[in-house]
Amino acid sequence: ILLCLPMIGFGQQTVGLFSNQPSTYNGYTLFNSLGSTNTYLIDNCGVKVYEWNSNYTAAASVYLLENGNLLRTNLLDTTTFSFGGSGGGIEILDPNSNVIWSYEVNSDSTLSHHDLEVLPNGNILILAIELISAQEAYNSGSLVSIDRYSEMIIEVNPSTSQIVWEWHAWDHLIQDTDSNLLCYGTISEHPKRININYAYDSNDPDWLHANSIDYNADLDQIMINTPTFNEFWVIDHSTTTAEAADSIGGFSGNGGDILYRWGNPQAYNRGDTMDQVFSFQHDAHWIPLGLPDEGKIMIFNNGMNRGYSSIDIIESPLDTNNFNNYSLNNNSTYNPQSLFWSYSDSINFFSRRISGAQQLENGNILICSGNQGRIFEIEYQTDSVIWNYIVPVSSSGPLTQGAVASGNNVFR
Numbered sequence: 315i316l317l318c319l320p321m322i323g324f325g326q327q328t329v330g331l332f333s334n335q336p337s338t339y340n341g342y343t344l345f346n347s348l349g350s351t352n353t354y355l356i357d358n359c360g361v362k363v364y365e366w367n368s369n370y371t372a373a374a375s376v377y378l379l380e381n382g383n384l385l386r387t388n389l390l391d392t393t394t395f396s397f398g399g400s401g402g403g404i405e406i407l408d409p410n411s412n413v414i415w416s417y418e419v420n421s422d423s424t425l426s427h428h429d430l431e432v433l434p435n436g437n438i439l440i441l442a443i444e445l446i447s448a449q450e451a452y453n454s455g456s457l458v459s460i461d462r463y464s465e466m467i468i469e470v471n472p473s474t475s476q477i478v479w480e481w482h483a484w485d486h487l488i489q490d491t492d493s494n495l496l497c498y499g500t501i502s503e504h505p506k507r508i509n510i511n512y513a514y515d516s517n518d519p520d521w522l523h524a525n526s527i528d529y530n531a532d533l534d535q536i537m538i539n540t541p542t543f544n545e546f547w548v549i550d551h552s553t554t555t556a557e558a559a560d561s562i563g564g565f566s567g568n569g570g571d572i573l574y575r576w577g578n579p580q581a582y583n584r585g586d587t588m589d590q591v592f593s594f595q596h597d598a599h600w601i602p603l604g605l606p607d608e609g610k611i612m613i614f615n616n617g618m619n620r621g622y623s624s625i626d627i628i629e630s631p632l633d634t635n636n637f638n639n640y641s642l643n644n645n646s647t648y649n650p651q652s653l654f655w656s657y658s659d660s661i662n663f664f665s666r667r668i669s670g671a672q673q674l675e676n677g678n679i680l681i682c683s684g685n686q687g688r689i690f691e692i693e694y695q696t697d698s699v700i701w702n703y704i705v706p707v708s709s710s711g712p713l714t715q716g717a718v719a720s721g722n723n724v725f726r
Contacts, residue, residue: 329706329713329722331360337693338701339674345682345689346376346386348668348723349709353384360703367411371709373401374428374525374668374725382409385438387430393420395443395463397520398667399428399725404440406472415472424466428525431536433469437478439536440468441527443520446484451510454496455489458516465524467536481536481549481570483508483522485559502583502646506561506571512581513542526670528599533638534565535573537611539598544590545577546598546613548630548640566637574630574640577613579647589647591626594618597670597726601627606677606694610654614669614681617658624658625671625679657681657697670726687722 338358346353353376355364366384373387388403402420405413417438419426423445431439443463452459469479487497488507501509514521526539529551539546550564550573557563558570566573577592579585597614601607607627615624631641631649643649657679668684677694680701691701706713708721 329704329719333702335700339676339678344378346372374399395425429527431527431529457511462519462521465522481558505582526597530600541594543581544592547572548574584647605673618666622660622664627655629654668725684724
């Protein structure tokens with residue numbers, strides 16, 4: 315019991331466990347401070363129960379697999395590209411921190427970054443950027459002829475380290491600047507396509523900056539999150555690689571085009587600033603089956619421009635009678651028109667970048683406010699904070715109790 319109580323009588327507490335109420339879900343929490351080579355598993359008392367050590371800092375995400383191994387992104391020592399979340403490597407560590415599998419997406423034209431997702435068959439979906447030349451960008455209708463990065467997803471079989479499927483955002487563009495160039499059309503009439511000139515001011519080549527990927531096994535669909543567009547996208551995974559490069563094929567019949575997008579209809583020339591819900595959001599994902607809000611979509615809405623963050627849940631307009639496509643409303647935008655649920659605390663809860671959240675089996679929400687180095691749990695229906703923890707390690711190692719916590723950012 316004493317172990318589970320916050321520290322009292324030892325001067326001012328600045329890190330570690332601050333609250334652990336009886337209604338807290340009884341589980342373990344996994345985290346890796348950005349810039350650190352160590353990944354930690356703690357219990358609800360804030361006690362470290364396990365630690366993995368790597369030769370590399372994490373690029374961003376780390377995952378505990380069902381067999382007890384650790385899947386993690388790696389920031390390699392030498393890469394051609396450098397941006398927030400850049401990595402180049404992936405590895406699986408056994409419980410003794412031995413590397414049992416590693417893989418690189420690191421070349422003069424590609425780089426893995428941010429996140430990955432394990433499929434039910436054991437294959438791994440990997441987010442990566444690919445370099446688009448200035449000439450290719452111009453040919454596709456870009457207003458500026460400058461090199462830029464676009465997103466791609468590759469599916470790798472760890473048993474063979476072979477790529478078995480891939481999708482490229484660059485195959486699904488739309489532009490309205492020049493009818494003599496590729497991808498020409500009316501943007502508002504093509505919501506399944508990506509406006510090549512949206513959210514690109516030629517200053518940052520990391521144009522889409524996808525920061526999370528999720529998979530829905532029941533729908534065989536993939537969700538990726540693009541904070542520069544202030545929306546997430548859903549695509550069909552049932553396609554072949556050839557179909558994924560087209561607008562025909564797969565169960566949905568739309569090839570690799572966007573089946574559903576939400577958060578900012580301005581991105582496809584619908585609506586205005588009043589319709590934009592997200593502001594540099596992270597961690598868009600389906601809530602897993604068996605949880606109270608199963609099938610709905612949860613997003614960590616960073617709220618970078620409004621000055622406070624929120625956890626938002628929406629209910630998508632999935633049309634199961636139409637090959638799992640998603641319907642447009644009368645304004646030619648995607649429903650819903652309002653959030654199903656949202657949590658915020660403008661005084662105590664704000665993370666401009668990184669971060670994530672997940673629903674637990676009892677309905678509680680576990681939240682990682684990454685820039686604050688804070689992980690906390692709110693109670694289902696009451697939204698009361700019932701577990702509160704400040705990460706006590708940075709990239710340099712353990713933090714001193716009593717000192718102001720810094721450098722303890724956590725991606726998710």
